[in-house]
Amino acid sequence: MNTKKLLMIPGPTPVVDEISVEMARPVVSFKDKTFVDDFKWTIDTLNQMWHCDGKLFILSGSGTLAMEMAIANTLKKGDRYLLVSNGYFGDRFDEIAQKKGIIVDRLRTENNQSVTPNQIEQKLKQNIYRAVSVTHVDTSTGIIAPIEAIGQIVSRYQETLYIVDGVCSVAAEPCDMKTCKIDILFTGSQKAFGVCSGLMMLWASQRSLDRRISLGEIPEYYCDYQKWLPIMDDPTKYFATPSINLIWALKKAVQIIQSEGLIKRYERHIKNAKAMQCAFESMGFKVYAEHSCRAHTLSNLIYPEGIDDMDFRKKLEDEGIQVASGVGDFFGKMFRVGHMGNVDQATLIATIAAIEKALHWFDDKFDLGKGVSTYLNEICQK
Ligand code: PMP
Secondary structure, eight states, X not given: OOOOOXXXXXXXXXXXXXXXXXXXXXXXXXXXXXXXXXXXXXXXXXHHHTTOSSEEEEEESOHHHHHHHHHHTTOOTTOEEEEEESSHHHHHHHHHHHHTTOEEEEEEOSSSSOOOHHHHHHHHHHSOOSEEEEESEETTTTEEOOHHHHHXXXXXXXXXEEEEEXXXXXXXXXXXXXXXXXXXXXXXXXXXXXXXSOEEEEEEOHHHHHHXXXXXXXXXXXXXXXXXXXXXXXXXXXXXXXOHHHHHHHHHHHHHHHHHOHHHXXXXXXXXXXXXXXXXXXXXXXESSOGGGBOSSEEXXXXXXTOOHHHHHHHHHHTTEEXXXXXXXXXXXXXXXXXXXXXXXXXXXXXXXXXXXHHHHHOTTSOSSHHHHHHHHHHTOO
16 A cells, blocks of 8 residues: 655655645736735735844745855855854854855764753853854754844844744744844745755844945855845845745745734643654654754754664655654754644544554564653643
């Protein structure tokens, strides 16, 4: 029998039918009023929802393009920049900045906890940094950084812009530009918005737009704020062809978020994550991140003794569940389960059940039903 595949990787996340149909709509011109009005609505609505006093950019491309856009419009050759990394995706900023000749100072976690606001403050006291970047949730470790507390500290340093990679957090973990004092926040369409991959959204504060002006000419072309500002103000204008159907899909995703309510959405993610993580622990996995800095968008699970990564993920795939491998140093030791976006409880229960079944298949010392019952007990708590 051909089993239906459940997409339980930490992005792309499952796409609900209401969003899928938007991607299947007949394509129109990017000048067509039905599209232009929707594009404008999506830009303005997302700007307001994340309390941005500057501009939101929606471009075709993935989260990595947004990382590059953030650096390109903030820093120039010779500038000093503080990179805070809680894993593989934080480290990626290093390569981007090095290519531009930016001087990078790194603060990197050495265990399963986040770099602390205090460590960041010590660095800020020692040097003048033109920017600090922090990854809100590093998808490689499942560590969440205290971005609000960090924002309070960074905002005391006039020269320093605060960049937050929200690829694995925005629309699932509480955060907005104003409360967290962020200058640049970005994400991709394929994570907590529950759209296919292909779009990036980047919120730039007024301070960030001003910094871009102060840089003068920059070497980048496609991701230069200045090229896109006229289009984000008035989407009847052209710079490069927008992804029409993906933008429609994003509009629907935003409407779904509005009808759920952002606060309720955050609460749902927190509740589901806690129940999932309790269930995984009851089954014998170790959740990598320490309790105080555990993300709610995914779980990064260390295998119990004797379970082979490749064999296990193959078995799970046969059961109809796709999970992700560990990345970097964690390859072979960890697998990752996404639980963000528009994924429902029935899908989460099916995921836990299939994981239990696979574990039991490898070794019958692993009980059947323990994970599902732990999840249900947690989720049903009043
Ligand atoms: N930052 C984080 C935190 C991510 O999780 C990812 C992708 N998993 C990226 C950046 C890069 O995004 P993309 O793969 O869409 O280019």
